[in-house]
Amino acid sequence: xxxxxxxxxxxxxxxxxxxxxxxxxxxxxxxxxxxxxxxxxxxxxxxxxxxxxxxxxxxxxxxxxxxxxxxxxxxxxxxxxxxxxxxxxxxxxxxxxxxxxxxxxxxxxxxxxxxxxxxxxxxxxxxxxxxxxxxxxxxxxxxxxxxxxxxxxxxxxxxxxxxxxxxxxxxxxxxxxxxxxxxxxxxxxxxxxxxxxxxxxxxxxxxxxxxxxxxxxxxxxxxxxxxxxxxxxxxxxxxxxxxxxxxxxxxxxx
Amino acid sequence: xxxxxxxxxxxxxxxxxxxxxxxxxxxxxxxxxxxxxxxxxxxxxxxxxxxxxxxxxxxxxxxxxxxxxxxxxxxxxxxxxxxxxxxxxxxxxxxxxxxxxxxxxxxxxxxxxxxxxxxxxxxxxxxxxxxxxxxxxxxxxxxxxxxxxxxxxxxxxxxxxxxxxxxxxxxxxxxxxxxxxxxxxxxxxxxxxxxxxxxxxxxxxxxxxxxxxxxxxxxxxxxxxxxxxxxxxxxxxxxxxxxxxxxxxxxxxx
Amino acid sequence: xxxxxxxxxxxxxxxxxxxxxxxxxxxxxxxxxxxxxxxxxxxxxxxxxxxxxxxxxxxxxxxxxxxxxxxxxxxxxxxxxxxxxxxxxxxxxxxxxxxxxxxxxxxxxxxxxxxxxxxxxxxxxxxxxxxxxxxxxxxxxxxxxxxxxxxxxxxxxxxxxxxxxxxxxxxxxxxxxxxxxxxxxxxxxxxxxxxxxxxxxxxxxxxxxxxxxxxxxxxxxxxxxxxxxxxxxxxxxxxxxxxxxxxxxxxxxxxxxx
Numbered sequence: 166x167x168x169x170x171x172x173x174x175x176x177x178x179x180x181x182x183x184x185x186x187x188x189x190x191x192x193x194x195x196x197x198x199x200x201x202x203x204x205x206x207x208x209x210x211x212x213x214x215x216x217x218x219x220x221x222x223x224x225x226x227x228x229x230x231x232x233x234x235x236x237x238x239x240x241x242x243x244x245x246x247x248x249x250x251x252x253x254x255x256x257x258x259x260x261x262x263x264x265x266x267x268x269x270x271x272x273x274x275x276x277x278x279x280x281x282x283x284x285x286x287x288x289x290x291x292x293x294x295x296x297x298x299x300x301x302x303x304x305x306x307x308x309x310x311x312x313x314x315x316x317x318x319x320x321x322x323x324x325x326x327x328x329x330x331x332x333x334x335x336x337x338x339x340x341x342x343x344x345x346x347x348x349x350x351x352x353x354x355x356x357x358x359x360x361x362x363x364x365x366x367x368x369x370x371x372x373x374x375x376x377x378x379x380x381x382x383x384x385x386x387x388x389x390x391x392x393x394x395x396x397x398x399x400x401x402x403x404x405x406x407x408x409x410x411x412x413x414x415x416x417x418x419x
Numbered sequence: 420x421x422x423x424x425x426x427x428x429x430x431x432x433x434x435x436x437x438x439x440x441x442x443x444x445x446x447x448x449x450x451x452x453x454x455x456x457x458x459x460x461x462x463x464x465x466x467x468x469x470x471x472x473x474x475x476x477x478x479x480x481x482x483x484x485x486x487x488x489x490x491x492x493x494x495x496x497x498x499x500x501x502x503x504x505x506x507x508x509x510x511x512x513x514x515x516x517x518x519x520x521x522x523x524x525x526x527x528x529x530x531x532x533x534x535x536x537x538x539x540x541x542x543x544x545x546x547x548x549x550x551x552x553x554x555x556x557x558x559x560x561x562x563x564x565x566x567x568x569x570x571x572x573x574x575x576x577x578x579x580x581x582x583x584x585x586x587x588x589x590x591x592x593x594x595x596x597x598x599x600x601x602x603x604x605x606x607x608x609x610x611x612x613x614x615x616x617x618x619x620x621x622x623x624x625x626x627x628x629x630x631x632x633x634x635x636x637x638x639x640x641x642x643x644x645x646x647x648x649x650x651x652x653x654x655x656x657x658x659x660x661x662x663x664x665x666x667x668x669x670x671x672x673x
Numbered sequence: 674x675x676x677x678x679x680x681x682x683x684x685x686x687x688x689x690x691x692x693x694x695x696x697x698x699x700x701x702x703x704x705x706x707x708x709x710x711x712x713x714x715x716x717x718x719x720x721x722x723x724x725x726x727x728x729x730x731x732x733x734x735x736x737x738x739x740x741x742x743x744x745x746x747x748x749x750x751x752x753x754x755x756x757x758x759x760x761x762x763x764x765x766x767x768x769x770x771x772x773x774x775x776x777x778x779x780x781x782x783x784x785x786x787x788x789x790x791x792x793x794x795x796x797x798x799x800x801x802x803x804x805x806x807x808x809x810x811x812x813x814x815x816x817x818x819x820x821x822x823x824x825x826x827x828x829x830x831x832x833x834x835x836x837x838x839x840x841x842x843x844x845x846x847x848x849x850x851x852x853x854x855x856x857x858x859x860x861x862x863x864x865x866x867x868x869x870x871x872x873x874x875x876x877x878x879x880x881x882x883x884x885x886x887x888x889x890x891x892x893x894x895x896x897x898x899x900x901x902x903x904x905x906x907x908x909x910x911x912x913x914x915x916x917x918x919x920x921x922x923x924x925x926x927x928x929x930x931x
Contacts, residue, residue: 229510230503231672246510257507263500265434272433279426280508320504436848443852450864461869468869476867479860487848494848498756589847590689590745593855601859602737609729610707611714 181205181359182227182328186236189222189383196222198383199236204361206327209354211374211391212363215409219383220363221259224330228257240328252281256321257330261313261337266306270297270316273305274323283323291319296345310337318349328359335364347373367402371395379405381412423509423518427492431526436491441530444484447477451538455545467550472561474538475553478568481534482575482600482624485527489576490592492523493583493664506673516584516665523580524573531572535565563631563646570650571627574657575600578623581660584668599623599656620644626653676767676776684750684780693746697788697830700738704731704796708803715807728808732796736826737858739792740833743785744854747837750777751922752847770926774842778919781834789830793823825885832881832915839918843925857881857914866897874899884911 182204189197197219204210214220225231227238229246237244240255248254264273274288292298295315300308305316314337321329331350335343343366350373354360364370370377371391379386386408387394391401398404431437451473458470496502509515539561546554575596583592604622608615616635619625620642625635628642629649635642644652684690711728718726751774754760767773797819804812836857840850858881865876877883877899887900887907902910 225503225672228507230506248510251510252508255507259503259507260500263503265430265495265499265501267434267436268430269433272429276426276430276433277504277508279429280423280505282422436846439849454867457872458869470869471867477864479863480856483852483855483860487852491848588689590749590851591692593848593851594741594745597741597851597855597859601855602741605737606703606707606734609731609734611711611726611728614710614714 181241182330182361183239183242184223184227184236185239187223187226187233187238188235189219189226189231190234195383197226197233200380200383200385201236202378202385202388204328204359204378205376206357206359207354208375209350209360209362209373211370211377212361212380213365213370213377213405213409214363214380214386215412218380218409218412220380221332222383223380224257224259224332224361224363227330228255228259250281250324252277252283252324252326254324254326255328255330256324256326257332258314258317258321258334259330259332261310261317261334264305264313264316266304268305269302270305270308270319271301273316274320277320278323281324287323287325291322294322295319311339311342314338315342318346326358328361329353330361332363333365334362335366335369343369367400367405371401377401379408381409384412386412420514420518423514424521426508427518427522428526431488431492431522434495436495437488437526440484440488440491444481444530445534447474447480447534448537448541450477450480451542452545455542455551458551459546459549462549462551467552469552472539472553473542474535474565474568477538478535478571478627479600479624481531481568482572483597485531485572486575486579486596486600487593488527489523489579490583490589490596492519492580494587494589494592497583497587498589503673512669513665516661516668520577520580520661523576527576528569528573532566532569535569539565564628564633567627567630570630571623571653574653575623577657578660581657581662581664584664585660616643621652623653623656626650676772677779679766680750680773680776680780684746684784687753689749689753690746690784693742693749694784694788697739697742697792698795700735700792701795701799703738704735705799705803707731707734708800712803712807723807724809726808728804728811730811730822731800732793732823732826735796736793736829739785739788739830741854741858743781743788743830744833744837745851746784747781747834747839748841748847748850748854750781751838751841752845752850755845756847771923774838774919774923774926777838778835781838782831785831785834786828789827790824792830793827797823821889822886822891825888829881829885829911832911835915836881836918839915839920839922842922843918862897873897874901878902878907879910881911881914884908884914 184200184202187197187200188195200223212220222231226233227240227245229244245251245255270292271288274292275285278285278288289298292301295318297312297315297319300312305313308316314334318334321331335346338346347369350360350362362374374391376390377394378388394401394404398407454473454476458468462468496505505515506512543554578599579592579596582595586592586595600623604619604624607619607622610618619635620629625642626649628635629644630646630653632646708731715723715726754763763773764770801812806813837850837854840853844850844853862880862882865873865880868876877897878887878901880898883898883900884907887902888904888911890904891900
């Protein structure tokens with residue numbers, strides 16, 4: 166069930182994110198309410214919902230940053246916090262601007278790489294991959310939001326993980342970057358990885374994702390393929406708006 | 420653990436605030452030389468005088484600057500949100516805190532002792548065989564005081580780290596460190612006897628002379644802790660702060 | 674005026690402001706605790722020892738608490754905006770930069786003006802009430818004689834608040850500004866106090882801790898401070914501590930990109 170270390174990622178058959186009745190309460194508000202779903206490898210899974218629906222909270226719960234009030238979130242059948250080299254199994258981009266502005270891009274990534282015994286060569290490799298090799302020695306503080314997004318994606322890719330999670334990765338990217346992200350997501354999924362992607366850009370999501378999970382007010386609203394949704398509604402955007410119509414309220418913005 | 424410590428070491432090395440903190444602390448060497456030059460000139464006029472040892476007089480400068488280093492080791496990450504990225508790379512929070520504490524302790528111990536010993540050596544060399552009082556005792560006699568001074572700096576840095584973890588705020592942690600180092604000992608002086616001596620003997624800066632088995636001050640007399648007990652109290656400061664930090668760090672959502 | 678209202682709202686809506694104010698007022702409790710301990714000691718000792726017992730001015734002892742807290746509040750009102758990037762929003766709304774700093778100065782200064790007297794006079798009256806004619810009657814001097822000292826001590830809190838703000842605006846770093854603030858209050862006086870005469874006395878006279886008592890003409894020869902300055906000069910230097918960093922901060926804010 167868990168990936169074998171000596172095999173390249175595309176040979177791995179079963180690798181998922183698994184949510185079991187996940188619940189998170191902040192004070193009076195239920196940010197995530199009894200949420201259960203699985204994310205499977207081989208395609209991009211879109212994670213949709215209005216602002217404050219609990220998408221980011223769910224991702225933080227999966228990564229063990231917040232601890233659930235009840236239920237659990239598993240990655241490869243284990244809790245994230247029990248992984249000894251988590252970056253090699255899961256890569257995540259939550260908040261691209263959450264970096265120390267005084268550090269260079271290269272050093273930022275090397276700090277992360279060292280914790281998981283990832284080589285410095287790999288750091289240069291991912292910097293090349295995301296197109297930041299030219300500014301690798303520049304202070305991150307001077308980066309634009311788009312460059313920070315690329316840096317965050319580089320960090321997620323560092324450990325060559327089988328599972329990837331991206332929270333709004335296209336924020337601040339230019340059309341070129343948006344296109345690049347789309348191709349990257351799809352190629353990562355095609356390699357057999359599990360990709361969970363949250364975004365508000367419906368047209369973009371329609372082009373990138375194959376399966377869609379929609380949440381509202383912390384609850385699961387729909388789990389379906391893009392094809393199924395576009396069959397029932399004129400477009401993915403229409404589907405989204407119709408399905409979330411009753412849950413657009415900013416209950417637990419965190 | 421080694422991997423995480425090497426990452427933490429790189430984190431410290433790759434931001435300017437570390438160099439600024441050590442640089443300000445290292446001003447002590449220069450100030451010590453200016454001081455010795457000045458009192459030497461006076462001694463040449465007057466024959467002899469009683470001057471304070473520069474590595475003791477300027478110790479607060481070393482203590483506060485390197486305590487800032489300890490505070491920033493965690494609060495800089497919390498302020499920028501980098502802590503969430505760090506925790507996805509190292510989800511085991513106890514290990515992370517331990518690695519941070521290890522690196523902060525090692526860096527501040529080496530830096531503080533280098534600065535203190537360098538100040539000691541340059542000032543004694545400059546003083547030559549003038550009668551300045553501070554240069555008239557043997558190295559063996561001074562050594563306990565030097566080591567205790569260096570140790571107190573490390574403890575303060577660890578207290579700063581622990582309080583930084585606990586308060587998640589640079590300002591709050593710094594104010595707490597300043598309270599321990601300056602405000603509370605100052606107020607303890609004003610307590611009516613014999614409480615002034617009893618309370619003051621437990622105050623962090625006053626533990627240094629007690630570890631070296633020397634007089635506290637003219638006003639407070641000898642203190643009453645034997646060296647081993649003073650050493651124990653000093654260690655307790657760091658342990659309590661780190662334990663409080665760890666307790667909150669483990670329970671809280673990041 | 675709207676800048677003022679907006680800056681007031683900013684201070685009013687963050688937790689750290691309340692923490693700083695609360696801790697400042699905690700200075701009174703600290704004073705009461707020391708007074709309580711002192712009274713207990715005094716009452717349980719023999720009359721001949723009572724005759725020699727003395728007590729420090731408790732409002733002076735605890736003064737550092739509001740000074741430090743309001744100084745840190747001053748620092749945070751500007752550096753927290755730099756940390757979060759809010760400063761760019763603030764400067765976009767009020768593009769001319771000095772009104773932003775002026776608005777912050779007014780608010781922070783006002784808070785110091787409220788907190789300082791509250792803590793100083795609160796501690797003084799509490800101590801006076803508790804100590805009565807104990808300790809050779811040091812707390813029975815007429816209020817009018819004490820008034821200049823109490824007032825200048827109170828006002829020094831305003832200077833600390835503005836000094837913190839100025840340092841924060843100049844350095845844009847919480848850690849840097851607080852370290853320098855602490856350096857000015859604690860580290861430099863210790864160093865200066867260790868200097869041989871006449872420099873110890875000369876430099877000791879311009880230390881921020883010495884100035885309030887030089888203004889009231891107290892003798893400071895038994896401390897690390899000096900008392901060479903006449904009251905007017907001391908007042909000017911004290912004001913300079915508040916104003917110069919603010920001017921430096923305003924000048925740098927104008928020149929620097931946000």
